[in-house]
Amino acid sequence: xxxxxxxxxxxxxxxxxxxxxxxxxxxxxxxxxxxxxxxxxxxxxxxxxxxxxxxxxxxxxxxxxxxxxxxxxxxxxxxxxxxxxxxxxxxxxxxxxxxxxxxxxxxxxxxxxxxxxxxxxxxxxxxxxxxxxxxxxxxxxxxxxxxxxxxxxxxxxxxxxxxxxxxxxxxxxxxxxxxxxxxxxxxxxxxxxxxxxxxxxxxxxxxxxxxx
Numbered sequence: 001x002x003x004x005x006x007x008x009x010x011x012x013x014x015x016x017x018x019x020x021x022x023x024x025x026x027x028x029x030x031x032x033x034x035x036x037x038x039x040x041x042x043x044x045x046x047x048x049x050x051x052x053x054x055x056x057x058x059x060x061x062x063x064x065x066x067x068x069x070x071x072x073x074x075x076x077x078x079x080x081x082x083x084x085x086x087x088x089x090x091x092x093x094x095x096x097x098x099x100x101x102x103x104x105x106x107x108x109x110x111x112x113x114x115x116x117x118x119x120x121x122x123x124x125x126x127x128x129x130x131x132x133x134x135x136x137x138x139x140x141x142x143x144x145x146x147x148x149x150x151x152x153x154x155x156x157x158x159x160x161x162x163x164x165x166x167x168x169x170x171x172x173x174x175x176x177x178x179x180x181x182x183x184x185x186x187x188x189x190x191x192x193x194x195x196x197x198x199x200x201x202x203x204x205x206x207x208x209x210x211x212x
Contacts, residue, residue, distance in 0.1 A: 004075065004079075004080060004189070005073055005075060007189070008073060008083075008189050008192070009027050009035060009073075011189070011193050012027060012071065012192070012193065012196060013025065013026050013027050015193050015196050015197050015200075016037070016067075016069060016196070016200065018197070018200075019061070019200045019201065019204055020039075020059065020060075020061060021062065022041055022060050022061075022062065023039045023040060023041040023042075023059045023060045023061070024039055024040050024041075025037055025038065025039035025059050025069075026038050026039060027069075027071065033072050033073055033074055034070065034071075034072050035070070035071050035072075035073065036056070036057070036068075036069070036070050037057070037058070037059050037067065037068060037069040037070070038057065038059075039059045041059060041060040042057045042058065042059055042060070043057070043058055043060065043066060043094045043095075043096075043097075043099070044056070044057065044058070044097040045057075045058045045066060045068065045090045045092070045097065045098075045099040045101070046097070046098060046099075046101070047068055047088055047101065048101055048124065048165070049086070049104070050165075050166065055097075056068050058088075058090050058099065060094070061089075061204070062204070062208075063211070064091055064092060064093065065089060065090070065091055065207055066089070066090040066091070066092070066099060067087060067088070067089060067090070068086075068087065068088045068090065069085075069086075069087045070085070070086050070087070071083050071084065071085050071086075072084040072085075080188055080189055081109075082107075082109030082185050082186040082187075083107075083109065083186070083192065084107070084108055084109060084110075085106065085107045085119075085192070085196075086104060086105070086106045086107075087104065087105050087106075087199070087200075088101055088102075088103070088104040088105075089101075089102045089103055089104075089203060089207070090102065100124075101124050102124060103121055103122060103123050103124060104121065104122040104124075105119065105120075105121055105171065105199055105203070106119060106120055106121075106122065106168075107119035107120075107186065107195070109185060109186055114183070116168040116183075117168050117169075117170035117171070117172075117173060117182035117183060118172075118182070118183050118184055118185070119170075119171040119172055119184070119195070119199075120168035120169055120170050120171055121168075121169035121170075121171055122165065122166075122167070122168070122169070123164060123167070123169060124165070170182045171199070172184055
């Protein structure tokens with residue numbers, strides 16, 4: 001008879017595999033409660049989370065998109081407790097160990113949280129500098145003598161952009177209902193699988209749309 005942990009891992013793997021036409025994925029145990037994505041078509045990437053930058057294995061999703069998935073499963077007397085879930089989407093070649101991390105979806109189920117929405121997105125708006133170099137000559141053709149490239153650089157340098165790495169963009173805010181907020185708890189394993197199926201389907205459909 002399978003344990004609750006084994007059932008969660010099996011069903012989570014089955015759910016993820018529904019969206020992977022090129023890779024047979026599974027969840028590999030990394031630590032006592034930590035399980036990470038694995039499979040037969042993997043590559044390396046740098047996963048940015050908070051102030052950490054760790055090398056991870058990412059699974060080939062479709063075209064030049066890659067997925068990293070991680071889940072921490074905790075139990076109390078074999079009873080379901082909301083897990084911690086994070087998945088990141090990367091873009092790049094298979095031999096590129098510095099793939100661009102596009103965004104991360106996360107559900108942190110920790111106690112005493114009254115600030116950060118759960119679940120939420122993290123967006124990574126950087127590592128696109130090479131595109132500007134490629135378009136430099138085209139960019140210069142559109143500049144007028146009145147504006148001037150040097151003046152544009154001066155104006156750009158005056159802009160103080162905040163670092164949004166730690167900004168939690170709500171995925172499932174429930175603001176339209178009275179006395180509800182943007183913090184949700186996973187109540188059971190079935191809710192976990194439904195959310196995982198929904199978030200992967202949503203991400204894949206949007207990536208296919210924007211790449212056209």
